[in-house]
Amino acid sequence: MTDAAELRQRTRDLLAAHPPASTDRLDFLRARFDAGLAWVHFPEGLGGLGAPRTLQPVVDTALAAAGAPDNDPRRIGIGLGMAAPTLLKYGTDEQKQRFLRPLWTGEEVWCQLFSEPGAGSDLAALGTRAVRDGDDWVVDGQKVWTSSAHLARWAILIARTDPDLPKHRGITYFVCDMTDPGVEVRPLRQITGEAEFNEVFLTGVRIPDTRRLGEVGDGWRVAQTTLNNERVAIGGRRLPREGGMIGPVARTWRERPELRTHDLHQRLLTLWVEAEVARLTGERLGQQLAVGHPGPEGAGMKLAFARLNQEISGLEVDLLGEEGLLYDDWTMRRPELVDFTGREAGYRYLRSKGNSIEGGTSEILLNIVAERVLGLPAEPRTDKDVAWKDLAR
Amino acid sequence: MSDLLYSEEEEALRAAVRDLLTDHCDAAGVIARTETDTPHDLTAWKSLTEAMGLAGLLIPEEYGGQGAGHREAAVVLEELGRAVAPVPYLTSAVVATEALLECAAGRTLTELAAGRRIAALAVGLHTAPGAAFPAVRLENGTLSGSLTGIADAAVADVLLVPADDGGLYAVRAADATVTPRTSLDLTRPLADVALDGAPGERLGEAEPAVRRALRTGAGLLASEQLGLADWTLAETVRYLKERKQFNRSVGGFQALKHRLAALWLETAHLRAAARGAADALATGEDADVSVAVAQAYAAPVAVHAAEEALQLHGGIGMTWEHPVHLYLKRAKADSIAYGTAGAHRAALATLVELPAP
Numbered sequence: 032m033t034d035a036a037e038l039r040q041r042t043r044d045l046l047a048a049h050p051p052a053s054t055d056r057l058d059f060l061r062a063r064f065d066a067g068l069a070w071v072h073f074p075e076g077l078g079g080l081g082a083p084r085t086l087q088p089v090v091d092t093a094l095a096a097a098g099a100p101d102n103d104p105r106r107i108g109i110g111l112g113m114a115a116p117t118l119l120k121y122g123t124d125e126q127k128q129r130f131l132r133p134l135w136t137g138e139e140v141w142c143q144l145f146s147e148p149g150a151g152s153d154l155a156a157l158g159t160r161a162v163r164d165g166d167d168w169v170v171d172g173q174k175v176w177t178s179s180a181h182l183a184r185w186a187i188l189i190a191r192t193d194p195d196l197p198k199h200r201g202i203t204y205f206v207c208d209m210t211d212p213g214v215e216v217r218p219l220r221q222i223t224g225e226a227e228f229n230e231v232f233l234t235g236v237r238i239p240d241t242r243r244l245g246e247v248g249d250g251w252r253v254a255q256t257t258l259n260n261e262r263v264a265i266g267g268r269r270l271p272r273e274g275g276m277i278g279p280v281a282r283t284w285r286e287r288p289e290l291r292t293h294d295l296h297q298r299l300l301t302l303w304v305e306a307e308v309a310r311l312t313g314e315r316l317g318q319q320l321a322v323g324h325p326g327p328e329g330a331g332m333k334l335a336f337a338r339l340n341q342e343i344s345g346l347e348v349d350l351l352g353e354e355g356l357l358y359d360d361w362t363m364r365r366p367e368l369v370d371f372t373g374r375e376a377g378y379r380y381l382r383s384k385g386n387s388i389e390g391g392t393s394e395i396l397l398n399i400v401a402e403r404v405l406g407l408p409a410e411p412r413t414d415k416d417v418a419w420k421d422l423a424r
Numbered sequence: 425m426s427d428l429l430y431s432e433e434e435e436a437l438r439a440a441v442r443d444l445l446t447d448h449c450d451a452a453g454v455i456a457r458t459e460t461d462t463p464h465d466l467t468a469w470k471s472l473t474e475a476m477g478l479a480g481l482l483i484p485e486e487y488g489g490q491g492a493g494h495r496e497a498a499v500v501l502e503e504l505g506r507a508v509a510p511v512p513y514l515t516s517a518v519v520a521t522e523a524l525l526e527c528a529a530g531r532t533l534t535e536l537a538a539g540r541r542i543a544a545l546a547v548g549l550h551t552a553p554g555a556a557f558p559a560v561r562l563e564n565g566t567l568s569g570s571l572t573g574i575a576d577a578a579v580a581d582v583l584l585v586p587a588d589d590g591g592l593y594a595v596r597a598a599d600a601t602v603t604p605r606t607s608l609d610l611t612r613p614l615a616d617v618a619l620d621g622a623p624g625e626r627l628g629e630a631e632p633a634v635r636r637a638l639r640t641g642a643g644l645l646a647s648e649q650l651g652l653a654d655w656t657l658a659e660t661v662r663y664l665k666e667r668k669q670f671n672r673s674v675g676g677f678q679a680l681k682h683r684l685a686a687l688w689l690e691t692a693h694l695r696a697a698a699r700g701a702a703d704a705l706a707t708g709e710d711a712d713v714s715v716a717v718a719q720a721y722a723a724p725v726a727v728h729a730a731e732e733a734l735q736l737h738g739g740i741g742m743t744w745e746h747p748v749h750l751y752l753k754r755a756k757a758d759s760i761a762y763g764t765a766g767a768h769r770a771a772l773a774t775l776v777e778l779p780a781p
Contacts, residue, residue, distance in 0.1 A: 284778055291781035299778060300769040304720040311696035311717075315428035322429070331689040400688055401681035405661050408676030 033071065033082035035089045041066060041080075042093045051099040060102055060136040063094075069102075069135045073119065077131050085321055102137045105368050109179060110134040110141035113257045114187050121204070121245040121253050130185065130206070142183035144174040144207060144231055145254070149424060152395050155198045155251055156414075156422060159233060161190035161205065168192070168205065168243070170213075170236040176389070180216045180229035181365065183209045187257060188238075189250045194420040201419055202250035206242040213237075223381045224361035227369050269317045270310050276340045276372055276379065277306040280347040290350050299350075302343050309335045327404045334396050337386035340371060344379040351376055426703035426714075428696055434499045441478070441503040444471055449507045451747035457510065458610040458750075464579045469511040472500075473539025479517040480537030487530050489537040494640065498647035498702035505651025508750045510611040512576035516542045518644055523584050523592065523637040527628030532582060532594060544580035545637050546595075546617050548573035552763025553638040553715070554771060559586040559630070566621040567593060575761075577615035578604050585619065586630035593624030609757035611750055642762035643705045643715035646698040649726035652755050653691045656733035656748065660684065663737060680736060687732055690725045697721045713775050720768040723759035730755040 049062045063069055064078040068090045073079025094101070104111055111134070118130055133139040150157040159172025170190055180186070186207040193201035207214070213236035218226035245253040273281055284291065284299060312328055312335070319326040348355040358377040371382055387393040401407045414422055430438070448468040457463055473479040481497045483489025490496075497518055504513055516536065520543035524533050535541040547557045550573060560569030567587055577583065580602075583595045601618040627633070661684055664675030674680060697718040704714035730752040734741040741748045759765065773780055 281776075281778060288779075288781075291779075293781055296773070296778075296780050297769070300720075300773060303776070303778060304717055304769065304772065305693075307717050308693045308697045308721045311428065311700045312693045314425060315696040315699065318427070318429050326692075328692045331685075331692055334689055335693065394682070397682040397685040398678070400685035405681075405684055405688060407661065407665065407681050407684065408673050410678065411676075 033080045033086070035086055038068070038071060038080075038082065038086055038089045039093060041068060042090050046094070046097050046099065051097060056100040057136060057138065059100055061132070063099075064132050064135055068094075070115075073131075077119070077127055078135050102135060107134070107137045107140055109143050110137075110139075110185075113143060113260050114141040114185070116260045117187060117204075117244065117253060117256045120256050123241075125241070126206070126244070134185075139184040140179055140182045142177050142179040142186045142209065143257070144177060144180075144186045144188040144233075145257075146176045147173060148175055152392055154254075155202065156419070156424070157189060157191060157202070158424075159188075159190040160194075161192050161203060161238070163192070163240075164237075166241075167237045167239050168203075170205075170207070170233045170238060172233050174231040174233070175219065175228075177216075177229045177231050178227055178369070180209065180231050181218070182367070185209060186231075187244070189254050191419060192247055192250075195418050196248070197416055198414060198419045198422065199251045200248055202254070203247050204244040204250035204253040205238050206244060207233075207236065207238055208242075211236055211238075218363075218365060220363055222384065223378055224358075225364045225366055227366055269314055272307060272310065274310065275306060275336075276343040276383070277303055279372060279376070279379070280343055280350060283347065283350060290352060295346065295350055298346050302339065302346060306339055306343065309339055327400075330396065330400050330404055333386075333390065334393050334400075337383070337393055340379075340383035340386050344376065344383045347376040348380050426700055426707065426709070428699040428703065430499065430699075431495075434496060437496055438499050438503055440476065441472070441500055442506070444468070444476070445503060445507040445509055449509045451508075451750070454508060454510060454611060454750060455744070455747060463510055463610060463613055464512065464576070465510050466579065468509060469513075469542075470539065472511060472513070473517075477537070477539075478513070479521075479539050482518065482521050482525065483533050483537040487533040487537055489533065494644060494705035495699075495702045498644050498698065501644055501647040502651040502654070502698075505648035505754075506655040508611045508652070508747070508754050512542050512544070512579055514641060514645065514648060515544055515576040515612075516580070519637045519641040520545045520580075520582075520584055522640045523633040524627070526633040526636045527592060529594070529627045532627075541581040542576070542579050543582040543584060544574055544577045545634065546571045546574050546577070546583045546585045547634055547638070549575040549612075549614060549757075549761050550763075551638060552767040552771070553635060553642055555763065555767070557586060557634055559588045560619055562587040562589045562591070562593075563621075565623075567595060567619045567624045568621055570616060570618040572616045573605075573614050574617050575612050575614055577602050577617055578613060583617060584627070584633075585617075585624060586634060587624070590630055591626045592628055592630040592633050593626055595619065595622050595624045599623055607757070609753045611754055612757065638762055639711070639715055640705055642719045642768070643701040643711070645758060645762055646694070646701050646715075646718035646722040649722040649755065649758055650691070650694050650698045652726045652751050652758070653687075653694055653729035656729045656751050656755075657684070657687050657691055659748075660687075660733045660736050667738075683732060683736070687729055690728065694722055694725045713772065716768040716771045716775060719763060720765045720772065723755075723765045726755040727752075727759050 045066045049059050067080040069078030071080050071082040071087050072084035074081055147157050161168040161170045186209055188205045188207040189202050191201050192203040213234045215232040217230045219228045219230050220226045316328045359375045402409050480489030481492040485491040523545050551557050560567045580597050585593045585595050587593055599622040603616045605614045607613040667674045701714045701718035704711040733748050740746050
């Protein structure tokens with residue numbers, strides 16, 4: 032097993048062979064991948080060394096201190112957080128060799144073609160069809176809420192390959208080339224005025240069977256790997272005190288005494304306490320993960336995060352009073368990075384409305400907590416043994 | 425960053441306390457006892473203190489204590505909260521003990537550590553850590569005056585009494601008149617204390633001793649509140665799986681599932697806040713903020729959990745026979761004990777520089 036000392040030595044060797052100051056950014060990232068220091072818990076030959084995941088900070092800290100470039104992880108979050116773990120678990124050797132290196136270096140951006148207009152919380156009801164034609168699959172349908180689709184080279188895609196089976200069993204998982212004919216990406220403008228997301232229309236898109244991930248009909252199980260990693264990515268951040276949405280409103284309170292009222296003071300203090308306790312809960316979850324005992328708290332972190340972001344940003348608009356009546360900019364733009372705490376109070380208020388919808392609605396997450404953590408009975412199901420084609424829609 | 429987890433030793437301590445309370449402190453027994461002249465369970469207390477040495481967790485070994493710390497005492501309080509155990513642990517082994525530690529009152533600490541005596545700080549249970557507190561008169565070397573709302577005074581052997589010379593005095597309960605009051609919380613009853621020329625031993629300065637005692641009391645009370653919330657949630661979930669109406673488990677209705685899931689989330693948050701306060705008290709780092717955060721958060725959660733438990737139990741929850749009322753009464757009293765959530769938020773306004781208008 033690779034230990035911290037060995038990782039430090041390998042990092043020193045990498046830096047000696049490829050001094051960051053005189054090495055092209057992409058060359059350095061490729062060399063880092065080939066040295067097994069990209070994600071140390073991945074296998075050798077695929078950017079890792081089979082080391083414990085908890086040792087990754089040993090490498091990251093040493094490289095940051097040496098001024099080495101990183102792979103701009105926020106720009107390629109879907110690739111790193113969702114596509115990569117799924118490729119690792121279900122990909123063929125050829126697929127892993129082809130996709131993981133440019134995914135990690137950021138040379139190829141990934142997006143996720145899962146949600147559809149008719150399949151949100153009930154994702155397994157999706158209707159995008161993939162029909163076998165020789166060595167290819169021909170895909171037709173519409174996907175929605177796809178971030179980075181306009182930048183992406185590749186997509187992870189789930190589509191229905193057998194409408195005669197019950198919905199969970201007729202789905203297959205593919206890797207879709209976003210540059211292929213028949214893929215059309217349109218920006219989806221949201222209530223903030225900008226378009227973080229896209230609608231993706233798939234018309235007669237041909238995907239070779241070699242780009243199938245997992246068995247035919249096994250796509251729902253494959254997708255669970257993707258979705259489980261999504262919730263970890265959304266809820267599991269560790270922050271300093273006042274590190275989240277409460278930070279800007281606390282600063283405004285301190286800097287602008289003329290805005291203070293007794294009513295707002297009580298609301299601010301209550302939310303400050305809740306934000307601090309949510310931070311401690313995230314910290315506690317992180318400590319549990321670090322010792323290898325992930326707690327069930329993870330299932331609830333996004334619930335708390337969504338509600339707090341909404342209440343705090345709402346308070347901030349109230350606090351600003353007359354200025355709260357203004358908005359910074361409604362111009363339709365396509366931001367590359369999303370920052371929930373970025374821009375001004377009005378943006379934060381509107382953007383945070385999505386926090387209780389994206390990545391699993393708060394209502395679905397409450398069901399998950401009730402059923403998986405508390406062991407309460409599952410919702411009655413009328414769709415379990417019905418062919419997908421016969422479901423109500 | 426503070427350690428918010430439980431160590432193996434702490435889990436072993438929890439298991440031992442839970443075993444003892446399961447055997448000695450069942451709900452039916454606690455309910456029956458509340459209507460006698462001796463609501464406190466001194467048999468359970470003897471087992472916790474003489475047999476297990478738990479009254480000495482905060483007391484250094486030189487005074488016969490365990491030299492453990494606030495993290496361990498917090499685990500004991502979680503379990504006592506889960507059982508709404510009518511024992512003077514928080515009042516004697518935490519609050520009075522902290523005051524005695526501040527005064528370096530070695531002899532009394534040794535007696536407390538051994539479980540031979542019970543002490544009570546003669547400051548009203550409702551008093552927040554920074555708040556003013558009444559004092560009795562010191563006249564010709566004796567103490568006179570009356571103090572109200574003293575929790576667990578009825579079983580105390582020693583009362584720690586602030587006097588108007590700024591001192592804290594140890595007064596034998598036998599030299600005071602202790603009058604039990606009919607209390608909202610049946611398992612932590614209050615009493616009034618009257619002194620009429622009572623002899624007292626000056627231990628030290630009252631102000632720092634009381635402040636330290638109340639801050640620790642407030643911080644570790646969050647762990648008791650966690651225990652209350654944890655039990656009420658677990659018991660409600662258990663009952664709603666078993667209870668059938670409309671030919672289904674009541675716990676399968678989404679309206680109820682969502683309320684229980686929300687409560688679970690609040691309880692998980694309370695656990696982090698309570699561990700944060702216990703750890704901060706143990707290390708002394710960031711203790712004022714951590715205690716105020718924990719108390720501002722804990723009180724509403726424990727009350728909410730008990731109120732939800734009562735409502736979701738339906739009619740049985742409203743009966744004297746079912747123990748949920750013990751938890752509601754304790755949770756509601758705890759929401760006033762050692763300062764309300766509002767008092768702790770007001771303290772935070774100063775501590776974290778979010779001043780009032």
